[in-house]
Amino acid sequence: MPVSLLPADYAGDTALRSPIGAMFSSLSGGPRQARVAVALSGGADSAMLAVHAALALREVPGVALHCFHIHHGLQQTADDWCAHAHRLAWGLGLPCHSLRVQVQARSGKGEEAAAREARYQGLARLARQQGVSHILLAHHLNDQAETVLMRLLRGAGPTGLAAMAANSERDGLNYLRPWLDIERSRILAAADDYAARTGWAPVQDPTNIDDAYTRGAVRRRLAPVLDERWPAWRTILARHAHQARELDDLLSDVAAEDFARLDAGTEKTDFSLAAWRALSAPRRVMVLRYWLRLHGLRAPTAARMRELCRQLDGVHALGHDRNLRLRHEQHLICCVRGRVKLLPLNDNQETL
Template identity: 40%
Template sequence: MAAWCGRGGFLQITAPISVAYSAGADSTALLLAAHQRWPGQVTALHVHHGLQAAADHFETHAKAFCALHGIALRVERVQAAHAAGESPEDAARQARYTALARMAEQAGAACVLLGQHADDQAETVLLALSRGAGLPGLAAMAERFERHGMVFGRPLLALPSAALRGWLSSAGHAFVDDPSNTDQRYTRNRIRAVLVPAWETSFPGFRPMLARSAAHAAQAQRLLDELAGVDLAQVGTPPAIAALQLLSRDRQANVVRHWLRAQANLAASAAQLDELLDQVAACTTRGHRIHLKIASGFVTREGGRLHFTPPI
């Protein structure tokens, strides 16, 4: 496992590094592999969400495990309760990434390694399909990304969960199982419990195939982003309505999506985008008004350009 840890370019990482360590099997395998590859230069980061009674046990296990193996550990407790209308998983994820980035920066780490693996990637693709996602969703999880000013990496995406657990068991390493992972109130857990076994029965070894589809989607999205950059240079920022009207509707949709993502870090729904493009097409007179709710803000017309107003 230690030799594997360099796949995907991670051997070029500048130490020290940090590993998001939940005390579960996946993050335990990653932490040990990183510790073997960069002895004395790895910090484990444990986020206590406070959402279940077992959270205290996770933290206790993390402290004991890191002490046993001589690995530095940082722990941060967060308030991960979700707001009305917000997904509990999304709220916990946002709180976790914020805490991980903060702890990694405090530790002087160059990056945070995450333990998501091939099974997680397959589940992410299936979840995106079930929601009718576009290319960004179908691209699933990137191997490398930046958030809150910190670089994150997922070096285990090519390895199935069974391989990680098998390695831990054969070496006698302890880990904890999160009871919430079997709670089928959560969509991802239902996919794991119901859909994944059905896919495995019908299409043995399907995980690499879904990963390949995700890679194709990611490549296509990168090309669309490049095209959006070219078009945005032509239509301006914010987009000029007359210049938008010279593009095909598909390119209008692509450049507006790109603009909204860069302007406000949001994505319009398919219905909202269709309505906005209809209004852009109909905007042929000086007095034509555009006013459309997008996510929690509004896209309006100001002079000859589109304008996004964030929520107050």
């Protein structure tokens, strides 16, 4: 029998528990019991998310809650972290499912981006196995501010600064982030209190402050300077993210209306080149971003987007005068007989 890690008299932090409970309430009214998972790494953030999700079940019992642990195999202690996460889940009375993934940096991506991609793929696989439709992520206000800053430095553009959404869809799953307005200091305080009450303490991932990684460099090099000069920078950047999200939603509505007029195919993997050319230049870009997002792909960089638009603008109306084949992530964007198409990339296909 696992040792209980959810004392009957333990209520946790109301500010952390309430937004999770609100999400559970919105999911529990359907005809079937909602199946939700917590992405549990074993660190302080995800551990407190699992704890407060278990507490929220006391108030909103109409949810089947699981824990998912992704084993990246990048640290010598990864096996111990996996076991530690399982102990917490079992102590909370929650089923825990783990999956080891292979992290392979490719297509110009570094290890950080490759690990994130492998993590999402692993979560999607576990969700399919367990019939889970929603996954809780422990991203908080500090994460949001760092993401805005990194995207700003990469030239992501106004809508790119929207950063993370409280509710987003990927691979047919809904990802929920109930803590985007919560400072990490509050989560760490809750973790300290929980450790004092139960003896279970979260793991420490050294890569979180390793400046060999982009986010680690922000935390170790930039954040201390910003904290000293502009103490409220995280809240300000999170506010920018919210405003950019509203702008992105508005532009997405416009792009959706434009895309509906492009004579898209049934699977929405192709559309009319001539209809796309009838749009103004800014709306061409917006509809391409919208199209790629429909298929779970990120927008290209500004330079690659300009190149894509240039090539689409230069190709013959029937697509016979040149062979446009532009690679984007693991797909090809091509033009065949006046149709712009998105195709899965095969290893033997040549790309520009």
